Amino acid sequence: MTTESHPGLRERAAAALTAARARTAALTDPVTDQDLTAQHSPLMSPLVWDLAHIGNQEELWLLGRVAGRESLHPEINPLYDAFEHPRSERPKLPLLGPAEARRYAAEVRGRVFDLLERTPLEGSALLDDGFAFGMIAQHEQQHDETMLITHQLRRGEPVLTAPEPEAPYEAPLVAEVLVPGGPFTMGTSTEPWSLDNERPAHPRDTAPFWIDTVPVTNAAYEAFIADGGYREPRWWAAAGWRQIREHGIEAPLFWHREGPGDGQWLRRRFGVTEPVPGDEPVLHVSWYEADAYARWAGRRLPTETEWEKAARHDPATGRSTRYPWGDADPTSAHANLGQRHLRPARAGSYPAGASPLGVRQLIGDVWEWTASDFLPYPGFRAFPYREYSEVFFGPEHKVLRGGSFAVDPVACRGTFRNWDLPVRRQIFSGFRTARDV
Structure with missing residues (x-):
């Protein structure tokens, strides 16, 4: 499949990335900065770690591997390496604060959309069928599920709402x-x-x-x-x-x-x-x-x-x-x-x-x-x-x-x-x- 033979591919990738970011915001905006930086269970990361990790992986793969650009903030890359720091230890790291994490993720996303507009979605295993962009959309949604688990473990007043299932x-x-x-x-x-x-x-x-x-x-x-x-x-x-x-x-x-x-x-x-x-x-x-x-x-x-x-x-x-x-x-x-x-x-x-x-x-x-x-x-x-x-x-x-x-x-x-x-x-x-x- 090529971009030319599947003209909606770029739009599909953009829509998947946009939907994931909207859900990330819905999971992080309703809670206080204190709740974002707290560890609600040793099994889970602080929500603010997930927020910056999402942006960091997007930067490393799309701006780094695909576009060949230098890291915006190379000093933070080790902080958001999921294999370098167990979840139980992440609150002790010098993590980006909530406002910094949001700015960082937004800056990366703006550059990624520019990249998506002009990058041929073919010619390599990472680019064929828009795979790299789809991989990152899936990665963010998987962390959104992880953050929803953290919300379930969190103590305190409810902050999330949704309609009841009314399926046939x-x-x-x-x-x-x-x-x-x-x-x-x-x-x-x-x-x-x-x-x-x-x-x-x-x-x-x-x-x-x-x-x-x-x-x-x-x-x-x-x-x-x-x-x-x-x-x-x-x-x-x-x-x-x-x-x-x-x-x-x-x-x-x-x-x-x-x-x-x-x-x-x-x-x-x-x-x-x-x-x-x-x-x-x-x-x-x-x-x-x-x-x-x-x-x-x-x-x-x-x-x-x-x-x-x-x-x-x-x-x-x-x-x-x-x-x-x-x-x-x-x-x-x-x-x-x-x-x-x-x-x-x-x-x-x-x-x-x-x-x-x-x-x-x-x-x-x-x-x-x-x-x-x-x-x-x-x-x-x-x-x-x-x-x-x-x-x-x-x-x-x-x-x-x-x-x-x-x-x-x-x-x-x-x-x-x-x-x-x-x-x-x-x-x-x-x-x-x-x-x-």
Whole structure:
């Protein structure tokens, strides 16, 4: 694809960058400078670090690698290197203050738009199809999701608002869907802004399996808790059992009981305390919790291959589509994405987003843990740098798929792969289960 054969490419890149910056502002403008510079959890950076890091990565890649320009402020580059300073240590660094960080990011963005107007979007791997600009838009949106996690961890009065999901809804649905066995194409070699770990497309084969029609709900997860799920070691991987015992975990993160006896389950969501809604997908559970629930239910987590087959394979044509519903970009009728809402929609929502087999909500609402370790595909090639994916490959990280309500469409597709440590609960993670035929 060339710029000439795809005249809307430059406009698409500009729109993606603009949307990401608008969301960054929406996450950083409503809070005080004190909240921006505070560390709300040792698991997360101060919001002001993310704000300047976004501008710094944009400068290093687009103004540096693409345009060959010198850094505007080379002395700050080490401060915003994510691999040089762990999150827990970043508040101690001489970071740019809120006003300085905003000015810096704005200056970089102005120069980037000038660059985008006159740079041919072809001729090198970084420029072909506008990849470098798409990569930076995705990077900013990924940090916006990280900042939204920080908002969820933040204590204090609510500062974010969004309308409630009002998606078309259908219930009851069949509990599970049979996915036929056989080959399908996993990954992509054609999605222009796909990242290195999604590539290349390659054949996979699966046995037939059953998969949940919708993600596991809060009500279903409450039944696991009520049945003593957190007190019975036989459901837990050894490392997961140690984790919940050492930290006194007995429910998803942000849940607590109120009232006499067992009481009612409540949750804290972006500063608001509310009853846990039974018909929403469960949120803020670790891989260990998802795995334990699946064992308790007599099921298992789907492998990453099974998840992608359920999400992309069309049995009628044999094709792997970009999304469960086909190749069209997602809209508000298909999925809960882009922080339009600050919660998952009810399980059973978005019939327009269903797969050909009828599996719902595979895209958006909650990231879904899979059984798989984060590993490279056959023929993997690190691009444009090893630190995006390659250094994380191995059994230490588990794969999540599908995105959440906090993920922007530019960083979410049927091939997109996320990964995290199996103990992580602050992320917007849920799951669905599967079973053998």
